[in-house]
């Protein structure tokens with residue numbers, strides 16, 4: 001009982017210092033998380049990451065929510081890890097897992113997450129966007145991995161060896177945009193525009209600054225209208241392409257495809273097609 005009460009409270013946003021949460025969409029089936037440290041361009045301090053994780057967990061457990069939108073402010077999605085918090089860390093702090101140990105929670109969320117990016121998405125901010133499943137960008141968004149300019153490199157820490165994370169600025173970026181552009185961004189720290197990011201395949205769509213969040217919510221609503229269990233399988237299968245060989249990936253895809261036939265929603269979806277009506281998925 002207590003847990004349910006706590007989750008409801010958190011989702012309403014009252015418990016958070018660094019983020020704002022809300023439920024959006026006609027059926028309130030989209031969880032919106034807004035990073036909210038505007039004075040420091042949403043620098044990702046430990047407290048913010050802990051709150052982000054709590055909100056993700058609350059939306060993951062909420063049966064009404066089918067997809068999540070993660071956004072920031074107009075000037076910055078996030079300008080990276082909090083440099084002031086990070087600057088005095090020692091190697092021992094990092095290696096022992098006392099630093100960045102909770103940053104990969106997002107990669108274990110089963111529900112689809114859309115990043116709606118305006119302004120700067122730099123360093124850990126760019127990595128956070130890349131951990132989402134879809135990136136929509138406002139037309140003035142800028143993406144970059146400027147860590148080289150402050151004497152470090154892009155990184156994503158995975159606390160658990162079994163976690164699918166462990167790859168960020170040098171890994172996800174390279175897979176998204178190819179070697180030459182990724183290398184140029186990582187070695188020079190130069191930022192790329194939303195237009196270049198779209199051309200390179202880092203983002204799927206660009207919108208005017210003021211509509212990108214609404215467009216992301218609409219996309220999330222569309223995703224949330226399908227079966228949640230089948231959607232989670234589809235997400236798992238696409239993500240496997242980043243973790244597995246082609247042979248392993250197609251094997252997993254086949255198993256997941258077969259598994260859909262064990263669900264009520266596959267029966268409902270195909271019956272609805274045959275009967276020329278809208279499917280009524282029950283997430284079973």
Ligand code: HXC
Nearest residue numbers: 039040041043079080081082083084120122123124146155
């Ligand atoms: C802490 C930050 C910050 C950051 C900005 N601020 N980015 N604080 N950590 N990453 C703070 C500034 O100190 C300043 O606060 C305020 O935000 C506004 O920033 P300005 O620099 O005055 O704004 P502007 O001149 O418009 O320049 C914007 C900017 C610049 C180009 C984005 O702020 C910048 O270069 N930021 C750092 C970007 C970066 O290097 N990111 C990578 C971090 S390393 P005060 O109080 O001083 O006025 C990283 C590693 C990830 O992310 C590792 C794995 C997770």
